[in-house]
Each structure stands twice: as structure tokens, then as C-alpha cells.
Amino acid sequence: MTTAEEILIDPVLERVRTGIEAFDDLVMGGLPRGRTTIVGGTPGSGKTVFATQFLAHGITVLDEPGVFVTFEESPVEIEVNMASFGWDIRRWRENNKLVFVDASPRDHDQMIVGHFDLSGLLTRVLHAARNAAAKRIVLDSVTQLFDHFVAEQTSVRRELLRIATALKREGLTVLMTAERNSEYGEISRHRIEEFVADNVVILRNALDRERRRRTIEVLKMRGSRHVEGEVPITLVVKQGIVAVPLSSLRLEQQSSTTRVTSGNPELDRMCGGGFFRDSVTLVSGATGTGKTLLVTNFLAGGAAAGERALLVGYEESRGQLFRNARGWGVDFEAMEADGRLKVVCIYPEAQNLPDHLLMVRELVEEFKPDRIAIDSLSALERIAPETGFREFLISLTSFIKKHEIAGLCTATNKSLVGGQSASEQHISTLTDSIILLRYIQDRDFMHRGIMVLKMRGSEHDKQIRRFTIDGAGMHLGQPFDGAPDVFGDSAASLR
Amino acid sequence: MSVSDRSSPGANGLLRLYIAGDAPGAHRALANRLRIMEELAGEVEIQVVDVLAHPDEAERTGILATPTLSDESTTPPRRLIGDISNIAQVLDYFGYRKKDSGYDHS
Numbered sequence: 001m002t003t004a005e006e007i008l009i010d011p012v013l014e015r016v017r018t019g020i021e022a023f024d025d026l027v028m029g030g031l032p033r034g035r036t037t038i039v040g041g042t043p044g045s046g047k048t049v050f051a052t053q054f055l056a057h058g059i060t061v062l063d064e065p066g067v068f069v070t071f072e073e074s075p076v077e078i079e080v081n082m083a084s085f086g087w088d089i090r091r092w093r094e095n096n097k098l099v100f101v102d103a104s105p106r107d108h109d110q111m112i113v114g115h116f117d118l119s120g121l122l123t124r125v126l127h128a129a130r131n132a133a134a135k136r137i138v139l140d141s142v143t144q145l146f147d148h149f150v151a152e153q154t155s156v157r158r159e160l161l162r163i164a165t166a167l168k169r170e171g172l173t174v175l176m177t178a179e180r181n182s183e184y185g186e187i188s189r190h191r192i193e194e195f196v197a198d199n200v201v202i203l204r205n206a207l208d209r210e211r212r213r214r215t216i217e218v219l220k221m222r223g224s225r226h227v228e229g230e231v232p233i234t235l236v237v238k239q240g241i242v243a244v245p246l247s248s249l250r251l252e253q254q255s256s257t258t259r260v261t262s263g264n265p266e267l268d269r270m271c272g273g274g275f276f277r278d279s280v281t282l283v284s285g286a287t288g289t290g291k292t293l294l295v296t297n298f299l300a301g302g303a304a305a306g307e308r309a310l311l312v313g314y315e316e317s318r319g320q321l322f323r324n325a326r327g328w329g330v331d332f333e334a335m336e337a338d339g340r341l342k343v344v345c346i347y348p349e350a351q352n353l354p355d356h357l358l359m360v361r362e363l364v365e366e367f368k369p370d371r372i373a374i375d376s377l378s379a380l381e382r383i384a385p386e387t388g389f390r391e392f393l394i395s396l397t398s399f400i401k402k403h404e405i406a407g408l409c410t411a412t413n414k415s416l417v418g419g420q421s422a423s424e425q426h427i428s429t430l431t432d433s434i435i436l437l438r439y440i441q442d443r444d445f446m447h448r449g450i451m452v453l454k455m456r457g458s459e460h461d462k463q464i465r466r467f468t469i470d471g472a473g474m475h476l477g478q479p480f481d482g483a484p485d486v487f488g489d490s491a492a493s494l495r
Numbered sequence: 496m497s498v499s500d501r502s503s504p505g506a507n508g509l510l511r512l513y514i515a516g517d518a519p520g521a522h523r524a525l526a527n528r529l530r531i532m533e534e535l536a537g538e539v540e541i542q543v544v545d546v547l548a549h550p551d552e553a554e555r556t557g558i559l560a561t562p563t564l565s566d567e568s569t570t571p572p573r574r575l576i577g578d579i580s581n582i583a584q585v586l587d588y589f590g591y592r593k594k595d596s597g598y599d600h601s
Contacts, residue, residue: 108574114578116520119516120513120559120561123550124558
């Protein structure tokens with residue numbers, strides 16, 4: 001009895017990496033070896049992908065052969081369906097690295113009279129495992145097994161437990177998928193998790209404001225710790241499931257004291273000498289206040305200093321951005337030709353937020369920029385539920401800082417004259433610096449005003465400065481005499 | 496044998512009984528196998544397949560449950576799962592008549 005309990009709380013359970021990096025982090029390195037994990041999800045939530053990836057990582061990276069017991073699709077269907085993720089299942093089968101047990105429904109008439117067990121299945125599974133010298137085994141999905149013997153639920157439960165026990169005894173790490181009827185209802189149909197699982201993982205594919213939001217959640221890990229809560233995931237061609245890690249797990253960024261230019265010497269002075277190398281700055285303002293101009297300066301200033309700059313545009317086309325820049329005396333074309341600049345424009349609606357994040361990550365890894373501008377975050381906010389957007393911002397800002405890149409993001413105020421947008425509220429705590437651009441009324445004249453609201457780790461100019469925009473860019477002028485209310489509306493501005 | 500005969504159950508007089516080693520269910524099924532063959536007085540042969548000894552055969556035919564009595568001469572196969580203790584039901588399912596019923600099976 002005590003020994004059994006000791007095993008259960010053994011803190012150094014050996015881990016089996018799934019190959020889904022951020023997921024392995026959630027479960028302290030991988031699934032515990034020799035245990036049974038249930039992966040539950042509604043149809044289309046990615047259970048088979050998760051299961052196949054688990055086997056693929058074992059086969060291709062760690063030389064751990066696997067067995068795939070399929071109760072639903074035929075082996076050939078799985079081969080075809082999983083090919084887009086870059087998994088060459090046919091070759092693995094030929095090399096005996098993967099052995100299928102085909103328990104998919106076959107065409108036969110069947111009737112049940114009297115007692116039976118599933119020794120046929122168990123024998124086939126064990127035979128396949130020994131045949132391949134398997135370390136990992138997938139049963140996809142066990143719910144189908146219940147459906148196959150629909151009037152015999154008790155027998156199937158008993159037999160499934162017998163199978164799970166036998167597989168454990170062989171030292172196999174078992175992954176069973178199970179179907180769910182709803183995203184936030186009971187854990188699985190037939191409550192499979194209650195009698196057979198050491199660990200429970202849930203995949204979700206929830207509809208949120210007309211958009212699909214995929215997440216993974218570790219619900220239970222018997223005898224060991226795990227990170228709680230849902231983590232966004234996405235399905236990527238040639239890769240499989242990619243979990244998008246939340247930065248809150250790793251607050252490890254170093255704070256740099258190196259300053260880089262904002263591209264505008266006067267603004268640099270307001271900021272106490274420029275932006276920090278690994279900081280993210282938010283430029284917030286209504287439409288037409290000069291956000292894109294600041295972005296253009298930021299990119300040009302970097303290129304002039306010999307840096308590489310990346311611009312991800314969500315609002316304007318390349319043509320518009322290049323024309324704007326030319327209007328302010330900046331030649332994006334020449335900068336791109338020199339390899340100092342890369343401009344990528346994409347509609348926010350083209351993909352989900354996790355995919356946007358992955359795209360930025362891939363661009364950064366490929367182009368290796370020293371600075372990055374994102375114009376604008378508000379456009380991205382359109383396509384996302386609030387929680388998803390906050391997660392996205394956390395991931396994005398931490399990624400930028402971790403790579404010691406200077407980041408500049410813009411946010412558009414809905415109101416022309418002050419007030420805060422939701423993205424401002426989210427991002428204001430996540431960014432290191434905030435620059436406000438505002439329309440400020442002075443009697444019968446509308447000025448533009450700029451102020452540095454926050455500059456983490458540095459002194460900065462607290463004044464609200466006038467500025468003008470002309471063919472040479474932005475020019476900062478004198479501070480306002482009165483006290484304009486940059487947060488309120490213009491009616492309460494200068495008298 | 497014409498093509499239409501393929502749907503005629505037990506047309507070739509051969510059934511297969513899949514069992515798993517010497518499980519209690521296997522013993523009952525084997526005993527019942529003898530009773531059935533006796534009832535039909537040589538009209539049917541029931542071949543025994545032990546899945547523990549022949550897992551490849553179970554894989555090929557897609558057997559999950561044991562015992563299973565299967566008529567593989569038909570398309571698709573007809574299968575009876577369980578320890579086949581109700582002989583009359585078994586005969587009926589596979590379309591056989593008892594010898595003493597006076598029905599001439601040929």
C-alpha cells in the first residue's frame with residue numbers, strides 16, 4: 001500500500017516529450033512515462049493530430065517506435081490526413097517504426113449473445129507493440145470502441161481497464177483520445193477518464209465571436225505538478241500542433257540600458273535619450289495624429305544606424321505605406337533593396353491571432369531584425385475576443401523583449417480626441433513606454449500634441465508638446481501654455 | 496456455386512471460432528462448438544483459431560472480441576460474439592436447421 005502511494009507521488013517521474021514544446025513545458029517536461037493520458041476533445045479539436053504528433057516525435061526525434069490503434073479512421077486515411085503535417089507515416093510503417101492496429105469499423109454483420117471479452121483486441125495490440133519494440137501507444141478514439149459495443153458498456157469499461165493495465169505493465173506510455181459533446185461540459189462521453197486515466201488533457205475548439213479559438217488545457221496530472229489554464233494552440237502545416245506559450249511562465253528578460261534612436265532626435269530627447277534596446281513602446285492616438293509617421297521614422301532611424309527593421313502592417317497596403325514614407329522623405333524601397341527593411345502587410349482577418357503571432361515569430365527568426373514595428377494593434381483587436389487579445393499581447397511583447405528587439409506598436413483611438421481604447425488598457429501595463437498623440441483644441445484651431453506618458457526605467461519629458469507634420473516629417477514645438485486634458489474630450493481643453 | 500449463393504449462410508459448411516487461450520469463455524465456447532457440430536451431424540465444420548497463438552490472423556480478420564463465431568464465406572462476414580451457449584440462436588443466425596427437424600438442407 002505504502003509503496004503504491006510512494007510511486008504515485010514520485011516527483012521524478014520520467015517524462016516523455018510530446019514534441020509540442022510549449023505543452024511539454026506545461027506538464028514539466030512531457031507526459032509521465034508508463035502512464036495513461038486521456039486527451040479529450042470535441043470533433044475537430046485536433047485529437048488525432050495531437051496523438052500522431054506524440055508518436056511522430058518519438059519516432060523521428062527520440063527513436064522510440066510507436067503503435068497506433070485506430071478505432072475510427074483506417075490506417076490509409078490517417079496516412080493521407082496527416083501527410084500535410086509533414087509526417088511520412090508510410091515510411092515509418094515500412095521501417096517498422098510505427099505499427100497500426102486497425103480496429104476501424106469494418107463491414108460485417110454482428111450480433112452479441114452471451115459473455116465476451118476483448119482479448120482479440122488486447123492480443124493484437126500487445127503483438128503490435130512487441131513487434132515494433134514500441135515505447136508509445138495511441139488508442140484513437142476509445143469512445144468509438146464504446147459505440148462499437150453500444151449495448152455492452154460495462155464489459156467495454158472492464159476490458160478497457162484490462163487493456164490499459166496490460167499496456168502499463170509493458171512499460172508503454174499510453175495516450176487515449178476520447179470524444180466530448182461540448183467544450184465546457186462533462187470531460188468525456190462514457191466518463192472514460194474516471195476509471196482509466198492518470199492524466200487528463202483537454203483540447204478545445206470553441207466558437208467565440210464567430211471565430212474559432214483553439215486551446216489546450218491540462219486538467220489533471222496524477223502525482224505531479226502542471227500549469228493550469230487554457231493555452232492557445234494552432235495547427236501549422238508541416239509542424240502539427242503548436243502551442244503558443246504565455247510569457248507569464250517565463251519572465252526572464254534582461255533589462256538593457258542601451259538606447260536606440262526613435263528616428264526623431266527631438267523625441268529621443270523627450271524620452272531621455274531614445275528608446276531602450278529591448279523595450280516595447282506603444283504609440284497611441286486617433287486617426288491622422290501621426291502614428292504611422294512615428295513608425296516610419298522609427299524604421300528609417302534604425303536603417304540609418306545600420307540596423308535591420310521589420311514592419312508588420314495590418315491597416316495599410318505596402319503601396320500606401322511606401323507612398324506615405326516617400327511623402328515624409330523616407331525611401332522604403334531603397335531600404336528594402338539594401339536588406340535593411342522588410343515590410344509585410346496582411347489583413348487581420350486573414351488568420352487567427354495565434355497564427356499572427358507565429359507569423360511574427362517566424363519573420364523575426366528569419367529576418368533577424370534589430371527593431372520591429374507593428375501598425376496597428378487595434379486592427380488585430382477587431383478579430384479577437386478580449387482574453388485572446390491579452391494573451392496575444394503578452395506573448396508578443398515578451399517575445400520581442402526576449403530577442404532584444406526594440407519594438408514600436410501603434411494603437412488607434414476610436415475617439416478623435418482622447419479617451420482610452422481597450423488595447424491601450426491591455427497594453428499599457430505590458431509595454432515599457434507609452435507615447436500619446438492627441439488632437440488638442442485651442443480656441444478655433446486644432447493642434448497636434450505629443451507626450452511621453454510612461455518611460456520605464458528612465459526620466460522623461462513630462463510636458464505636452466505641440467508638433468507639426470510637413471514634407472520632412474514631424475517637428476516638435478513648444479509646450480502648451482494651458483493644461484489640455486489629453487484623456488478627456490476636447491470640449492474640456494484649452495480655453 | 497453461383498454468385499447468388501454467396502449470400503446463403505454457411506454455404507461451404509465452414510465456420511471459424513476465435514478464442515483467446517484457455518479463458519473461461521473459451522472453454523464454454525469450445526464445448527458449445529462440439530454440441531453445434533453434433534447437432535448438425537457433420538454438415539458444418541468449425542475451425543478453431545486461438546488469437547493468442549495467431550495474433551496476425553486476428554489482425555487480418557479484424558477480430559476484437561472473443562469468443563467470436565464467424566462465417567467468412569459471406570460478404571460481409573457474419574459474426575456472433577459471445578460464448579454461443581444458446582445453440583438454437585446460433586443455428587438460426589447462421590441459417591442452419593437441426594437435422595431432426597425434417598428439413599432437407601441440401
